[in-house]
Amino acid sequence: MSERSGSCTRCGRALKDSTSVRRGMGPVCWVASGGNVFESDLTADDQEWARREAVLLQGGEIDLGANWRYIDHDPKVALQIPRWMRISVRYRGGQFEAYGFTVFVGERDVKEIIFARSPNVRVAYAAAVTAGPQSDARAHRLMRVQARRAKGRHPRTGRGAAA
Helix, strand or coil, X not given: CHHHHCECCCCCCECCCHHHHHHCCCHHHHHHCCCCCCHHHHHCCHHHHHHHHHHHHCCCCEECCCCEEEXXXXXXXXXXXXXXXXXXXXXXXXXXXXXXXXXXXXXXXXXEXXXXXXXXXXXXXXHHHHHHHHHHHHHXXXXXXXXXXXXXXXXXXXXXXXX
């Protein structure tokens, strides 16, 4: 994944600081991908974390939005069209889960994706907060590559003819 290689998931540029490497995106791309929307939730006090854990243990879910783009990349398909993904945190099978499910407009096909499972609610929540922006950034980058190819440009640089 990009966060391991030190390049931005969204734009591909080299990452320079530890926060960007952890997120997998530089600060501009993090905000452009919606990363700032739920990030402040991670700095909640212990009382709020206890409340969240109690809600989840009682069968509730914490929803982190449905406007995340998701592309289930298939290299055999020429044109990848993003699905919309809802990301939530729940308690299931003795663990907290960060998960998402995708819906393709006009279809009934729903796909569930587990991003993380942990006995620690904070770990699962942090995975959910990062999953949306990461997914949105990957979709953005793939759609840029597709647009460049459609225009006969190099998929990575956007210049000249594609090789």
